[in-house]
Amino acid sequence: MSAAPRYEAVIGLEVHAQLLTRTKIFCGCSTRFGAPPNTQVCPVCLGLPGALPVLNEGAVRLAVRAALALDLSIAPRSVFARKNYFYPDLPKGYQISQYDEPVARNGSIGVSSEGDPPAPRTIRIHRLHLEEDAGKSFHPDAGGAESMIDLNRCGVPLIEIVSEPDLRTPREAAEYLASLKEILEYTEVCDGNMEEGSLRCDVNISVRPAGASKLGVKTEIKNLNSIKSVVAGLAAEIERQSKLLAGGGRVVQETLLWDAKREVAVAMRSKEEAHDYRYFPEPDLHPLVLSDSFIEEIRRSMPELPAARRARFEATLGLPPADARVLSGSRALADYFERAVGAYDPARAPGAAKRVANWVQGEVLRLVKDGNREIDSFRVAPGALADLLRLLDAGEISNLAAKDVLAEMDRSGMTAREAMEAGGHRQISDEGVLRETVRRVVAENPDPVAQFRAGKEKTFAFLLGQVMKATRGSANPAVATALLREEIAK
Amino acid sequence: MSGAFRTAREMADDLRAGRTDSETIVSESLDRIARHDGALHACLSVADRGAALEAARRQDRVRAEGRAPSPLAGVPILVKDNISTRAFPTTCGSRILAGYRPPYDAHVVERLESAGLVLLGKTNMDEFAMGSSTENSAFGPSRNPWDLDRVPGGSSGGSTAAVAGGLVPLALGSDTGGSVRQPASFCGVAGLKPTYGRVSRYGLVAFGSSLDQIGPIARSVEDVALLLDVIGGRDPRDATTAEVEMPRHAERLRGGGARGAGSAAGAAGDTLRGLRIGLPREFVVDGLDAEVADAVARALDRAREAGAEVRDVSLPRVAHGIATYYIVATAEASSNLARYDGVKYGLRAGGTDGLRAMYHATRREGFGAEVKRRILLGTFALSSGYYDAYYAKAQAVRELLRRDFARAFEEVDLIVGPTAPTPAFRLGEKTDDPLTMYLSDIYTLPANLAELPGISIPAALSRSGLPIGLQILARPFDEARMLAAAHAFESRLGAAGAIPPRFAESAA
Numbered sequence: 001m002s003a004a005p006r007y008e009a010v011i012g013l014e015v016h017a018q019l020l021t022r023t024k025i026f027c028g029c030s031t032r033f034g035a036p037p038n039t040q041v042c043p044v045c046l047g048l049p050g051a052l053p054v055l056n057e058g059a060v061r062l063a064v065r066a067a068l069a070l071d072l073s074i075a076p077r078s079v080f081a082r083k084n085y086f087y088p089d090l091p092k093g094y095q096i097s098q099y100d101e102p103v104a105r106n107g108s109i110g111v112s113s114e115g116d117p118p119a120p121r122t123i124r125i126h127r128l129h130l131e132e133d134a135g136k137s138f139h140p141d142a143g144g145a146e147s148m149i150d151l152n153r154c155g156v157p158l159i160e161i162v163s164e165p166d167l168r169t170p171r172e173a174a175e176y177l178a179s180l181k182e183i184l185e186y187t188e189v190c191d192g193n194m195e196e197g198s199l200r201c202d203v204n205i206s207v208r209p210a211g212a213s214k215l216g217v218k219t220e221i222k223n224l225n226s227i228k229s230v231v232a233g234l235a236a237e238i239e240r241q242s243k244l245l246a247g248g249g250r251v252v253q254e255t256l257l258w259d260a261k262r263e264v265a266v267a268m269r270s271k272e273e274a275h276d277y278r279y280f281p282e283p284d285l286h287p288l289v290l291s292d293s294f295i296e297e298i299r300r301s302m303p304e305l306p307a308a309r310r311a312r313f314e315a316t317l318g319l320p321p322a323d324a325r326v327l328s329g330s331r332a333l334a335d336y337f338e339r340a341v342g343a344y345d346p347a348r349a350p351g352a353a354k355r356v357a358n359w360v361q362g363e364v365l366r367l368v369k370d371g372n373r374e375i376d377s378f379r380v381a382p383g384a385l386a387d388l389l390r391l392l393d394a395g396e397i398s399n400l401a402a403k404d405v406l407a408e409m410d411r412s413g414m415t416a417r418e419a420m421e422a423g424g425h426r427q428i429s430d431e432g433v434l435r436e437t438v439r440r441v442v443a444e445n446p447d448p449v450a451q452f453r454a455g456k457e458k459t460f461a462f463l464l465g466q467v468m469k470a471t472r473g474s475a476n477p478a479v480a481t482a483l484l485r486e487e488i489a490k
Numbered sequence: 491m492s493g494a495f496r497t498a499r500e501m502a503d504d505l506r507a508g509r510t511d512s513e514t515i516v517s518e519s520l521d522r523i524a525r526h527d528g529a530l531h532a533c534l535s536v537a538d539r540g541a542a543l544e545a546a547r548r549q550d551r552v553r554a555e556g557r558a559p560s561p562l563a564g565v566p567i568l569v570k571d572n573i574s575t576r577a578f579p580t581t582c583g584s585r586i587l588a589g590y591r592p593p594y595d596a597h598v599v600e601r602l603e604s605a606g607l608v609l610l611g612k613t614n615m616d617e618f619a620m621g622s623s624t625e626n627s628a629f630g631p632s633r634n635p636w637d638l639d640r641v642p643g644g645s646s647g648g649s650t651a652a653v654a655g656g657l658v659p660l661a662l663g664s665d666t667g668g669s670v671r672q673p674a675s676f677c678g679v680a681g682l683k684p685t686y687g688r689v690s691r692y693g694l695v696a697f698g699s700s701l702d703q704i705g706p707i708a709r710s711v712e713d714v715a716l717l718l719d720v721i722g723g724r725d726p727r728d729a730t731t732a733e734v735e736m737p738r739h740a741e742r743l744r745g746g747g748a749r750g751a752g753s754a755a756g757a758a759g760d761t762l763r764g765l766r767i768g769l770p771r772e773f774v775v776d777g778l779d780a781e782v783a784d785a786v787a788r789a790l791d792r793a794r795e796a797g798a799e800v801r802d803v804s805l806p807r808v809a810h811g812i813a814t815y816y817i818v819a820t821a822e823a824s825s826n827l828a829r830y831d832g833v834k835y836g837l838r839a840g841g842t843d844g845l846r847a848m849y850h851a852t853r854r855e856g857f858g859a860e861v862k863r864r865i866l867l868g869t870f871a872l873s874s875g876y877y878d879a880y881y882a883k884a885q886a887v888r889e890l891l892r893r894d895f896a897r898a899f900e901e902v903d904l905i906v907g908p909t910a911p912t913p914a915f916r917l918g919e920k921t922d923d924p925l926t927m928y929l930s931d932i933y934t935l936p937a938n939l940a941e942l943p944g945i946s947i948p949a950a951l952s953r954s955g956l957p958i959g960l961q962i963l964a965r966p967f968d969e970a971r972m973l974a975a976a977h978a979f980e981s982r983l984g985a986a987g988a989i990p991p992r993f994a995e996s997a998a
Contacts, residue, residue, distance in 0.1 A: 043592075043593065043594045046834070047829050047834075048574075048592060048593070048594070048835075049574065049580070049587070049592070049695040049696070049829070050572075050573075050574045050580075050592070050596060050691075050692065050693040050694050050695045050696065051594075051692070051693070052691060052692050052727060052728050052729065052730075053729070054726065054727060054728075054729050055729065082825050084824075084825050084828060084872070086828065086831060086849060088831075088833045088845065091829060091833075091834060092828065093825070093828025093829045093831065094825050094828060145842065149833070276873055276874045278824075278825070278869065278872035278873060278874070278877075279872075280821060280822075280825070280872050280877070280881055283698075283700035283730075283822055284699050284728075284729065284730060285729050285730075286729060286730065
């Protein structure tokens with residue numbers, strides 16, 4: 001019997017994250033995305049003869065912040081090095097990076113892996129280092145004689161975060177990347193925008209027979225610029241390598257480029273063509289020495305990290321894990337939610353937190369997503385949301401009407417009460433006013449009334465709906481129900 | 491003394507006293523360049539006469555208003571062609587940068603400008619400062635004013651020839667392994683390599699980034715000090731400039747004179763008395779010219795007479811200096827020169843045959859033989875599998891050499907020796923033998939490796955009438971003591987200010 005051998009993948013990720021500094025890592029040029037080509041440049045980032053780099057302290061602070069968030073050990077002394085290679089968008093002929101003495105090493109991220117229930121796994125991080133970005137090349141007509149170069153991105157500060165080869169499945173890799181992205185966004189180190197390239201991912205992948213301890217030959221896939229691409233690229237490469245091995249073939253060490261449109265990896269260069277980067281310490285910069293007090297100052301200014309916040313939402317606000325996960329999904333959303341809870345119930349009782357959680361996850365996020373926005377541009381302040389919930393609690397407004405009122409508040413910036421009154425949404429609980437409407441509904445719908453009387457309970461909901469419709473949703477449902485039953489029973 | 495061979499200090503005094511004006515001085519300087527540069531080929535570009543005279547008149551006006559920005563305001567200067575200038579091309583003596591005009595000024599050029607010096611042009615050099623004779627310039631060699639068949643030394647040979655020939659009183663050079671001091675010694679002028687980190691390299695086209703320093707060249711030690719005071723000090727744009735106090739060196743020299751007996755010799759006696767001077771055993775090598783050895787010995791006799799104590803010191807790793815230097819400097823150069831690829835500025839060759847063909851053609855046609863040799867050496871030294879054996883080892887030896895000097899400087903205040911093993915050699919004499927050429931820097935490059943300040947001053951003339959230089963080295967950032975001693979030696983040796991015979995008649 002020849003059961004096909006099962007293969008296990010061994011995956012490591014190299015993530016480049018653009019730091020949220022205003023200026024470049026070695027000069028004062030702006031890092032703003034999308035400016036006209038070659039307008040955010042100076043002698044330093046153009047690599048003009050004689051220009052020299054000066055390290056941006058802001059970039060160092062953000063790198064340290066990321067290192068602390070990822071539980072890395074920060075080196076008291078790290079060294080910038082030159083990585084030498086020729087490329088038209090690398091104007092100095094070398095990239096200033098860090099090589100054998102990076103700013104931080106040995107950290108980890110927790111991910112939940114496959115399995116039911118998902119078991120938490122720790123993915124080790126090998127290192128984190130600072131470096132400068134290169135420019136961009138454009139080839140306007142494929143195969144044409146002209147190429148264009150934009151050097152605006154040259155010298156934009158990056159951190160490269162290299163994982164250990166601890167990941168085993170595409171899904172796990174996606175989880176790791178999502179967590180990393182979330183942490184970098186939370187700590188305001190990076191905006192996490194993979195489309196604009198502020199977060200970029202390369203993967204190293206090999207397969208081996210399940211249970212084997214020896215590593216297989218690996219390939220590298222570059223240009224995986226979305227989490228979806230990471231999953232697709234890894235899945236395709238695992239399949240390719242596994243088939244190759246199963247058929248008695250050998251994997252060749254090479255670098256592949258992911259084509260997201262066609263969903264295939266294209267060979268870029270083989271091991272033989274691999275660069276010898278001839279790293280050596282950058283003589284234009286002294287080693288980077290970080291004092292304990294510098295690191296401590298940054299540690300003190302660190303925000304609560306997503307995992308900790310999630311845990312707190314569960315433990316002290318009593319949220320179910322699924323709610324806690326959604327609401328801690330971004331720092332802005334979590335902040336919004338927490339402020340709303342605080343405004344709604346200063347005691348932050350679990351019941352109150354859950355009520356706010358439902359509204360934030362439901363109506364608030366729906367409005368935000370419908371508008372294709374982020375929570376930052378939602379116009380209803382957390383306190384205003386709390387006001388609306390209190391109107392609901394007081395029976396001044398119906399649940400249905402409250403949803404319209406929230407949308408109105410977002411549109412116009414009105415307070416809850418203003419929006420409610422402007423929309424005529426104040427709930428009608430006055431029996432005299434409502435009885436009038438109920439009588440009319442009963443009179444105008446003889447058939448459903450007859451059916452109900454004949455025992456068809458479901459038609460009651462229809463009749464109540466007619467009452468709500470007639471009052472544009474402002475009838476107090478409890479009062480309306482009681483009156484409707486009375487009138488039908490007559 | 492004739493007008494053209496006045497020191498910058500003398501010109502400054504004349505300007506201050508109203509005996510002359512900048513327009514006259516600059517005009518004379520331009521005349522001398524026009525008359526003599528055909529023979530010397532010291533300059534690669536020269537200022538437009540009208541623009542230079544206008545700059546001079548501007549200095550005359552501000553001086554008349556009592557607002558002269560520095561003692562050197564209105565004094566002309568030439569700058570080596572690897573120092574970036576908006577006003578002139580900056581070619582580094584290379585075809586690959588022919589016509590390249592930087593869009594910015596080097597830090598030192600900004601300093602010259604704000605001190606009111608009048609920049610008259612750029613000087614010839616070995617291509618990318620790689621060489622000891624200026625014969626590696628892509629634009630033809632410069633010649634030594636003392637003997638036009640001989641080299642001026644290098645790589646700052648254009649600057650030293652210009653000062654020695656009386657074209658200008660002041661020039662800037664750069665010194666990576668001796669490129670200011672060795673040509674100063676060949677041309678009979680004073681040339682200083684400051685401590686690494688004393689002068690900003692911002693705008694200096696890099697050769698060996700951990701070794702390069704810009705240095706002043708002049709006809710007197712005091713002029714060197716005046717110019718150092720203009721260009722030195724911390725610059726936030728060069729992270730390797732030091733946060734150390736920048737003394738006013740020129741004032742200190744004058745102050746030393748005032749404390750003395752009122753005469754130059756008296757001042758000199760004061761400075762040298764009690765000074766501990768080290769003579770490194772290792773500086774006596776095969777190939778050290780007997781006349782050079784004599785000149786150094788006589789200089790040390792004068793120092794003893796003035797009350798200095800001369801001691802033997804040992805710098806064991808100096809023997810490995812050349813090997814170490816040619817790994818560190820070439821490794822850094824191989825990286826620094828990668829940017830000349832035809833993409834952005836300077837020469838582009840083979841531009842239509844694809845990227846690789848363009849790279850190859852540009853660098854093949856753009857670089858000269860010595861530059862290619864050093865790029866290859868440096869690339870090899872950094873290659874995977876060789877790094878530890880070469881670059882890492884060289885850095886380790888460099889550290890040991892630093893310690894050798896530190897130990898020696900526990901026993902002595904200054905180290906004195908020859909600047910170069912021989913006086914100026916003939917053009918073509920060493921061009922076929924790079925290793926022999928490399929030996930001409932044997933005494934100068936240890937200071938670059940150890941990041942120390944060093945100065946070369948004229949010590950004597952050889953029997954055949956060629957200048958011989960004396961080198962003085964000091965502790966890091968101890969330029970003040972070094973300059974004071976150099977000043978004292980200068981007045982006791984009487985070799986400074988000599989005028990090359992060929993230029994003496996035309997000096998008036």
